[in-house]
Amino acid sequence: MRGFGPIVVVVAVLAAVPLVVHSNVVLNFLVIALMIALAGQGWNILGGYGGQYSFGHAAFFGTGAYVTAILQMRYGVNAWAGFVIGIAAGALAGAIIGALTFRSGLRGSYFALVTLAFAEVLRIIASVAPITGAGVGTLIKLDVRAQAFQFQSRAAFYWIVLALVALSLLMAKMIERSRFGTWLVAVRENEDAAQALGVDAVTVKSAAMVISGAITAAAGCFYAQYFLFVDSGIAYGTWISIEALLTPIIGGVGTVFGPLLGALVVKALGEGARLLTGDAPGLDLIVYGAVLVLVIAFAPRGLIGGLPRARRLLTRASPVEAAHG
Amino acid sequence: MAEPLLVVERVSRRFGGLLAVNAASLIAPEGHITALIGPNGAGKTTLFSIISGFIKASHGSIRYAGEEIIGEPPHRLARRGIARTFQIVQPFADLTVRENILVGAHLRHRARQAALAVAERVGREVGIAGMLDRPADTLTVAGRKRLELARALATGPKLLLLDEVLAGLNPSEIRDIVPVIRGLCARGITILMIEHVMQAVMSLAEHVFVLTEGRIIAQGTPAQVAADSAVVEAYLGHGAAAKLGGLHAG
Numbered sequence: 001m002r003g004f005g006p007i008v009v010v011v012a013v014l015a016a017v018p019l020v021v022h023s024n025v026v027l028n029f030l031v032i033a034l035m036i037a038l039a040g041q042g043w044n045i046l047g048g049y050g051g052q053y054s055f056g057h058a059a060f061f062g063t064g065a066y067v068t069a070i071l072q073m074r075y076g077v078n079a080w081a082g083f084v085i086g087i088a089a090g091a092l093a094g095a096i097i098g099a100l101t102f103r104s105g106l107r108g109s110y111f112a113l114v115t116l117a118f119a120e121v122l123r124i125i126a127s128v129a130p131i132t133g134a135g136v137g138t139l140i141k142l143d144v145r146a147q148a149f150q151f152q153s154r155a156a157f158y159w160i161v162l163a164l165v166a167l168s169l170l171m172a173k174m175i176e177r178s179r180f181g182t183w184l185v186a187v188r189e190n191e192d193a194a195q196a197l198g199v200d201a202v203t204v205k206s207a208a209m210v211i212s213g214a215i216t217a218a219a220g221c222f223y224a225q226y227f228l229f230v231d232s233g234i235a236y237g238t239w240i241s242i243e244a245l246l247t248p249i250i251g252g253v254g255t256v257f258g259p260l261l262g263a264l265v266v267k268a269l270g271e272g273a274r275l276l277t278g279d280a281p282g283l284d285l286i287v288y289g290a291v292l293v294l295v296i297a298f299a300p301r302g303l304i305g306g307l308p309r310a311r312r313l314l315t316r317a318s319p320v321e322a323a324h325g
Numbered sequence: 326m327a328e329p330l331l332v333v334e335r336v337s338r339r340f341g342g343l344l345a346v347n348a349a350s351l352i353a354p355e356g357h358i359t360a361l362i363g364p365n366g367a368g369k370t371t372l373f374s375i376i377s378g379f380i381k382a383s384h385g386s387i388r389y390a391g392e393e394i395i396g397e398p399p400h401r402l403a404r405r406g407i408a409r410t411f412q413i414v415q416p417f418a419d420l421t422v423r424e425n426i427l428v429g430a431h432l433r434h435r436a437r438q439a440a441l442a443v444a445e446r447v448g449r450e451v452g453i454a455g456m457l458d459r460p461a462d463t464l465t466v467a468g469r470k471r472l473e474l475a476r477a478l479a480t481g482p483k484l485l486l487l488d489e490v491l492a493g494l495n496p497s498e499i500r501d502i503v504p505v506i507r508g509l510c511a512r513g514i515t516i517l518m519i520e521h522v523m524q525a526v527m528s529l530a531e532h533v534f535v536l537t538e539g540r541i542i543a544q545g546t547p548a549q550v551a552a553d554s555a556v557v558e559a560y561l562g563h564g565a566a567a568k569l570g571g572l573h574a575g
Contacts, residue, residue, distance in 0.1 A: 179431045179440070186428040189417035196377065196411070198403030198432035198480050 004173060010257070011166040018155035027154040031226065033267040034161045035219050039240060040247035040259030041168040042216030047245060048254035049172075049181060050208040051188025055112045056119030057216050057244040059097065060090040062126065062235030064217030065224040069138040070131060079140075079149035083221045090217020091210045098209035102202045107191070116241070123236030137231030140224060149225045161222055165260060168215050172256045175211075184208055185254070216244060246288055250295045252304030261303055266291060328391055330355040330484055330515045331376070336385030336395075337539075338371055345371045347539035348385070353484065353517040358510050360530035360547075361519050364560055368539040369519045370412055373488050376517075377409040378402045389484065403432060408482035410473040412489045412519070416461035422448070422472055423457040429479030443479055451475045451505055467498040471505075478509070485509065487518040491525050499525055527551075535559065 014034075018027060039061055047053050068086035071077035077085070101114050126132040133139075144150045151157055175181040186194035187201045195201050220240075224230050234240075243266075248254075251262025269291060270284035277283055295302060331353040338346040346368045353359040363369050374380040376387060378399040387395045394402060399409075408429075417425050423444055430443035448454045451471045456464065464472060470490050477485060487506070491499050503525055510516055520526045526533060526547055533550045535543040537559040543550055550556055554566035561569075 177437060179435050179437070182424070182428055182431055182440075185420065185424075186417055189419055190415050192379065192399075193411065193415035193417065193476075194428065195399040196379075196403060196409050197429040197476055198400050199428065200398075200400045 003177065004170070007166070007169045007173060007256070010260070011162065011169070014162055014165075015159065018158055024154050027158050029267065029271055031154065031158050031161055033263045034158070034165050034260075035222055035226070036243050036247055036267060037260040037263035038161065038165050038168055038222070039216045039219035039244040040251075040263055041165070041172060042212045042214070042219065043244040044248040044253065044255075044259050045172065045175065045215065046205075046208045046212035048248050048252075048258065049175065049188065050184045050205055052205055052208070053108075053112050053245065054115040054212075054241075055245070056115030056117070056241050057212075058119040058236045058238065058241040059115070059122050060093055060213040060216035061220035061223070061240045061244070062119070062122060062230075062232075062237075063093045063213075064090045064220030065230045065235045066126065066132055066138070066220075067217075068221040068224040069140050069230045072140055073138055074131070078147070079225065080147075083149060083218075083225065086221035086224075087214050087218050090220070091214035093217070094209040094211070094213025095206065097213075098206035102205045102209070116238075119236055119238070119241055123232050126236055127232035132230075132232065135231070137229060137234075140228040140230075142228065150228070157226055161226075164218055164222065168218075169256055169260070171211070171215070176256065180204065180207065188254070219244075242288070246292060248302070250291060250302055252302030255302070255304045258302050258304050265303065327355075328388070329353060330390060331517065332386075332388040333372075333376065334386045334388070336372065336375060336387065337383050338368075338375055338380060339383045344539055346375065346382075349536060349539065349541050351517075351534045351541060351544070353515055354532075355515050356510070356513060357532065358506070358516045358518065358530050360526045360533045361517065361536060362521070362523075362526060362533060362550075363536035367536045367559075369536050370488060371539075372536065373409065373486055373519060377407060377486055403480055403482075406481070406483035407486065408477035408480045408484070409486040410470075410477050410488055410490055412492065414466075414469040414473045416464070416469055416472055418460075418462040420461055421458050422453060422461055422464070422475075425461050425472055426457075426475050426479045429476040432480045443481075444475075447475045447479045450508070451478065452501070466493050467495075467502075470494065471502065474502075474505070478514075482514060484515045484517065487516060487520075489519050489521060491520060491522045494522075503529060523551075 039057065042060065043054060043057050064086040067089040068082045071082040071085060072079055097118050101111055106114055128134050144152055183199045183204045186199055187204055191201050247262035247266055248259040250266055252258030266288060269287045273283050273287045299305065329352040333349065333351045335348040335350055336346055337348050349372055361369050371380060375382045378397050382395055386393060389405060389407060426444035426447055427440055430440040434440040434443055448457050451474050453468060453471045453475060456468060461472060474490055499522060506529060530547055533544065533547050534541050535550055535556050542555045542559060543553045557566040557569060
């Protein structure tokens with residue numbers, strides 16, 4: 001189990017936070033940051049490792065959120081079962097969108113635009129369809145019992161979303177060390193060269209999209225249970241598409257911890273700015289933009305991505321020094 | 326006698342008004358090195374891309390190990406045992422040399438340890454064992470050509486399509502890599518190579534096909550082809566053979 005140590009340490013440290021911090025404000029902040037980290041990890045599997053930049057991960061987040069909410073309110077399905085089905089629905093959405101985009105050979109910016117279009121179409125459908133509650137949205141009935149996936153304490157929600165994040169970290173690490181992950185990175189680096197080496201690029205990308213959709217949908221399912229309310233602007237809104245891609249890019253694309261680090265940094269800066277200026281609307285977006293510009297200018301691989309580069313520069317320099325010394 | 330490993334029959338490819346490959350036929354017998362030569366723009370790389378599945382042929386037939394393979398996608402051909410290198414090297418720039426070769430090695434080995442062992446062995450075979458942990462984008466041109474070769478080899482091919490692996494190398498680098506290619510052939514890999522470096526073609530290939538304006542105009546041993554008047558004209562222009570002949574006569 002070499003290489004899993006850092007994940008255990010990070011998760012253990014985060015798990016201890018509610019034992020020390022009892023402020024609901026802080027816990028609420030961390031719950032949301034972890035939820036965004038989860039959505040971002042989903043994006044990272046496809047975008048970071050596979051190089052397929054989706055602008056429409058709201059399609060998965062929203063599908064998870066709506067499926068969880070609708071199954072409970074309209075069909076009386078247990079919340080935990082609804083949660084799992086919501087994740088499966090996200091995977092299915094990934095399979096469908098992956099089949100439609102990758103089989104037709106969409107790459108690069110065309111792929112990004114089409115994913116954006118899928119999310120927007122879903123948003124518009126959800127805002128008029130009766131089953132989603134149309135413009136009113138879907139409210140999940142308050143029922144604070146563990147069986148209903150509702151808890152009085154913030155800490156319980158915190159540990160659940162942390163467990164989901166921990167699972168996503170483990171998945172990313174396992175993918176990194178697997179044949180599938182090696183092929184996925186090869187497709188990102190050079191699709192033609194990968195195919196010449198026997199990599200079925202369409203299948204690899206489609207599989208990545210299924211996993212990606214499932215993880216981001218899990219964040220959506222969690223959102224529904226935490227806020228007990230979903231509408232089309234929340235579920236399929238561009239805000240989540242942006243946060244899902246922003247956090248890995250700022251934290252470190254194609255790295256295990258990139259989305260988590262990015263989510264914590266971005267959310268902390270956003271909240272900090274709001275506190276300082278007294279809740280000026282849209283200020284968090286300005287902060288995101290500024291951070292994004294700074295990161296792309298000075299650490300194009302993100303905050304974590306800068307580390308191996310620095311280390312590589314050092315190790316590359318040392319043999320030369322040895323030769324001269 | 327058994328059919329050659331690769332049989333290309335009357336393959337054509339049209340790009341709009343340009344007939345890039347015009348009813349070209351060639352064979353690559355198992356266990357031998359066959360070369361495909363021709364002036365710039367003759368259609369050699371296009372023909373290679375058709376054989377390796379990257380470009381669809383307009384007409385014709387390609388048989389590999391007795392089976393029709395025309396129109397199959399590249400990854401399936403790689404699984405059958407056809408590997409190619411690219412004339413313009415295409416390393417996975419962000420990965421190390423080892424990780425680059427690993428991508429190819431995973432084709433026949435699911436487990437990471439087994440694939441890493443293959444990558445290590447292939448790296449030694451093509452002479453880049455000392456660079457395995459360097460990022461691929463720090464290699465010299467010669468190093469990249471070797472990496473290109475190593476990645477293709479890691480897929481465990483029976484037929485290796487080499488697209489100008491010697492181009493851009495200096496004479497001493499060519500001298501270094503020629504024995505590597507000969508060694509591959511010696512351990513049973515069939516090779517079809519596009520090459521401009523005639524010195525290497527002469528020393529490596531047993532049979533040469535000459536492609537000009539999309540058509541095969543000559544074939545034979547390297548010596549036969551070099552003496553063929555049609556080949557001389559293709560390279561040096563119309564009437565060149567006669568002038569050269571005149572010179573020799575005079």
